[in-house]
Structures are given as C-alpha cells and as structure tokens.
Amino acid sequence: MTSGRLFVAGSLATAILLTLCMQNVAWNIQANKAPRAVDPGSTTRAPSDAIVLFDGKNLDEWVGRKGAASWTVEDGIMTVAPGQGDMYTKRKFGDIQLHMEWRTPAATKRKGESKGNSGIKFHSAYEIQVLDNYKNQSNPKGQAGSVYKQHIPLVNACRPPGEWQTYDIIFRAPYYDKDGKRVKMGTFTVFHNGILVQDKVNILGRTNSNKPVAPDYKQPFFLQDHGSLVSYRNIWVRELKRAPLD
Ligand code: MG
Numbered sequence: 001m002t003s004g005r006l007f008v009a010g011s012l013a014t015a016i017l018l019t020l021c022m023q024n025v026a027w028n029i030q031a032n033k034a035p036r037a038v039d040p041g042s043t044t045r046a047p048s049d050a051i052v053l054f055d056g057k058n059l060d061e062w063v064g065r066k067g068a069a070s071w072t073v074e075d076g077i078m079t080v081a082p083g084q085g086d087m088y089t090k091r092k093f094g095d096i097q098l099h100m101e102w103r104t105p106a107a108t109k110r111k112g113e114s115k116g117n118s119g120i121k122f123h124s125a126y127e128i129q130v131l132d133n134y135k136n137q138s139n140p141k142g143q144a145g146s147v148y149k150q151h152i153p154l155v156n157a158c159r160p161p162g163e164w165q166t167y168d169i170i171f172r173a174p175y176y177d178k179d180g181k182r183v184k185m186g187t188f189t190v191f192h193n194g195i196l197v198q199d200k201v202n203i204l205g206r207t208n209s210n211k212p213v214a215p216d217y218k219q220p221f222f223l224q225d226h227g228s229l230v231s232y233r234n235i236w237v238r239e240l241k242r243a244p245l246d
Pocket of ligand 1: 117118119127129130224226
C-alpha cells in the first residue's frame with residue numbers, strides 16, 4: 001500500500017472511531033442525568049446554592065434564646081458576647097452541609113476546656129465542639145472536632161489561637177417514627193481545616209444529657225456562648241436531600 005493510501009485509510013479509521021465515541025458520549029449523557037451546575041464560590045464567597053447565614057454584615061439570620069441576637073459584629077466578624085447567651089438560626093434545617101470559620105482568642109490564660117470554648121449544636125442538641133486545643137490538652141471526647149462526649153476526633157488539626165480555622169460539617173438528621181421514637185441515628189462527617197476528623201459517625205443522642213430531643217426533621221442550630229470570646233465569619237449552609245431511611 002502506498003503512503004497516500006495508508007494516510008487515507010488511517011484518516012477513515014480515526015473518523016469512524018471519533019463518530020463511535022461521540023455516539024457513546026451522547027448515549028451516556030442521556031442515560032445518566034447530568035447534575036445541576038453550582039458556582040462553587042471561593043474562600044470568601046459562598047457557593048451559588050448556599051444559604052448565607054453570616055456574611056459579615058449583620059445578625060439578621062440569628063436570634064437569641066430570649067430575644068434579639070446580641071453578639072457583637074465588627075469588621076465583618078461576629079463574636080460571642082459572654083453572658084448574652086447562645087445564638088440560634090432563625091431558619092430550621094434537616095440534612096445540611098455547613099461551612100464556617102472560627103477563631104479562638106489569643107490573649108487568654110485559661111486552660112483545658114475553658115480555653116476558647118464555643119460550639120455548634122445541631123437541632124439544638126448535638127454539639128460539634130469549638131475549642132482551642134492547640135498545645136492545650138483537654139478531655140479528648142470534648143476537644144475541638146469532637147462530637148461532644150461521644151466521638152474523639154481522628155486527629156487534632158487545630159491552628160494556634162488567634163488564627164482563623166474552618167469547619168466543614170455534614171449533618172445527617174436522625175429519623176423518628178410517629179410516636180417520637182428514634183428509628184435511625186443521625187451522623188456527622190467533619191473536616192477541620194480541611195482534615196477529616198469525623199468520618200460519618202453515629203450521633204448517639206443529645207450530647208450533654210439524656211433529655212429527649214424534639215423529633216422534628218427540621219430544627220434550628222445554635223452557636224454556643226460558653227463565656228469565651230470566640231469569633232465566627234463566613235457561615236453558610238447547603239440543604240441536602242435527606243439520607244434514605246434504609
Ligand atoms: Mg462547647
């Protein structure tokens with residue numbers, strides 16, 4: 001075969017292959033529903049499908065236990081106002097992905113579980129601990145990244161106090177039957193500063209007592225006033241499709 005004929009045959013084979021590939025791609029797109037597009041945002045901007053709970057401007061999405069939210073907002077940061085109480089979301093949530101940044105105070109002589117303590121209580125009942133555990137030992141089941149009193153974090157990923165840290169948390173709410181009996185445990189998956197610290201662990205119940213938890217699928221969560229000047233910024237939530245019961 002001459003080189004000219006070889007070239008034509010090669011081109012023909014390539015064209016046939018390309019056509020077959022394109023048909024395959026078209027078939028795959030039809031067979032597998034394409035996911036919706038989401039602008040993922042950036043380190044300072046929430047994804048396009050997120051509910052922004054704090055963008056540095058105000059506490060419009062929050063309420064105190066007994067009235068208006070009264071934590072301080074300054075320079076794009078909200079900070080616990082010790083003694084003013086926990087701060088609840090006005091919205092109620094079921095399964096969610098939560099992103100937030102938090103910072104514990106650098107100037108403190110406190111130690112152990114008193115050093116830079118706050119937390120996020122999902123369904124007002126299940127706490128992911130916020131604590132300064134950078135070279136600060138405390139009960140492992142209550143340190144930063146723990147499911148309080150239930151699950152020790154896989155590693156201690158704390159940055160020094162005074163530096164901003166991130167939490168990315170996937171909360172899967174428990175299931176209750178019509179009589180208010182829990183029929184499936186919820187779960188937590190937690191990344192601390194991008195590091196996996198809780199890997200889909202079961203939520204055994206309320207994290208600080210045995211009091212029953214309201215069975216509602218959607219409930220507020222709150223940020224804890226534990227008397228420390230802990231700050232937060234860039235808080236957003238993505239609502240997730242509920243995990244199946246089975
Ligand atoms: Mg706490």
